[in-house]
Amino acid sequence: MAAGGKTIESNPSLPKELSFDYLKKITKNFSSELEIGKSPFGSLYKGIREDGGAITVKKLAENSPLSADVIFEKEVQNFMKDEHENIIKVVGYCREGRRKTVKSNRKYIVTDITETLLCYEYLPMGSLHDNLVDESSSNIDWGTRFNIVKGICRGIQYLHNLEPKPIIHLDLNPQNIWLDDNMVPKIANFEFARLFGKEKTHMNTKSDVGSVGYMAPEYLHEGEISAQSDIYSLGLMILEIATREKNHCGSDERHARKFVDEVSRDWRNKDVIMFEYPDLDVEGLNQVKTCIDVGLQCVEIDQKKRPSIEKVVKMLGLPSN
Incomplete structure (x- = not known):
């Protein structure tokens, strides 16, 4: 299934770069009905692909205890090539700059942000x-x-x-x-x-x-x-x-x-x-x-x-x- 110009299935051994719009779509705009967990680092969502398959999408919080850069390096780069039955598999990620309207001192301003999302295999039994x-x-x-x-x-x-x-x-x-x-x-x-x-x-x-x-x-x-x-x-x-x-x-x-x-x-x-x-x-x-x-x-x-x-x-x- 195409996303950001790449197919999820094209190379199963490496995480795929996915677009923010695609992840927004498969989580129904990160809706509460598809939210499956929270942590200090962000929220977890079930992403339902067009083929009916599912992935877990972690949307990192802007006020996370660790920077998105640090988490991205630890979670994706360290596990891009290595797989083990008892280690969660990273299947995709998103690092995409966007413009966002935020309120500051009673005024609304447009600022540049980088959305960072990590995608894992979906495990139906939870934690x-x-x-x-x-x-x-x-x-x-x-x-x-x-x-x-x-x-x-x-x-x-x-x-x-x-x-x-x-x-x-x-x-x-x-x-x-x-x-x-x-x-x-x-x-x-x-x-x-x-x-x-x-x-x-x-x-x-x-x-x-x-x-x-x-x-x-x-x-x-x-x-x-x-x-x-x-x-x-x-x-x-x-x-x-x-x-x-x-x-x-x-x-x-x-x-x-x-x-x-x-x-x-x-x-x-x-x-x-x-x-x-x-x-x-x-x-x-x-x-x-x-x-x-x-x-x-x-x-x-x-x-x-x-x-x-x-x-x-x-x-x-x-x-x-």
Whole structure:
């Protein structure tokens, strides 16, 4: 389908440059009825193409915490050629200058702006967060939950081992894990991601950007970031998925120690796991126990005690990449 002089299907391995008018059309002028999510960086819309197919369109907010240039570089340029089953696929983008009328000091003026939009594959099941907090989430069987855990781990392993520079996501949480119609998880939203060279394993930043309740303590309090920052966030998600309990965390307790302590107290006993999962066989019960153990190792306050993603993958019985 033509858009901006290019066809969406012409080269499936690279994101396509799409026109603003085309994206405006397939989202019905970015209508509320097609809005499927919001973030500090913009709004997400379902875009319905003329052939009936769908894509997800992220329209970046003008007052986004990060500039459109930064987000564009992180989300598009870093993933233009690389694909992985557990990383969201960028299928298109728009960087287009427009003239817009705005109100300033009680007067209307015409100003030049650059619209920046990112387009992803459309995933009908929404985010992991949507499925975890939904009333029907308890109906998600253990096999599906375990596959979600394994898929997230594969995605993180891929990011942490990218050549020539690994990528640290820095905002791993259930809202940034999207699920396809087969409940395959895909890591999304790389606004805060950082590139690390082989010679660099730690970095300090003055800003503690990320999601409340999923930020590693050393990142939250010291601004120190490393691959272990992602491991901490991963551990919290594994615990949520395995226990079917939500990490409810307020602004005064941003790294979820209360939730971690409750899991450590209540879920280390095999009798508790058998009570919570009465229909599982021995293999399934051992998988739950392994996930609890792995998750608790990942959320150690001392980052040196957290396992690497390679060790996490090994403990879960996954083949190494």
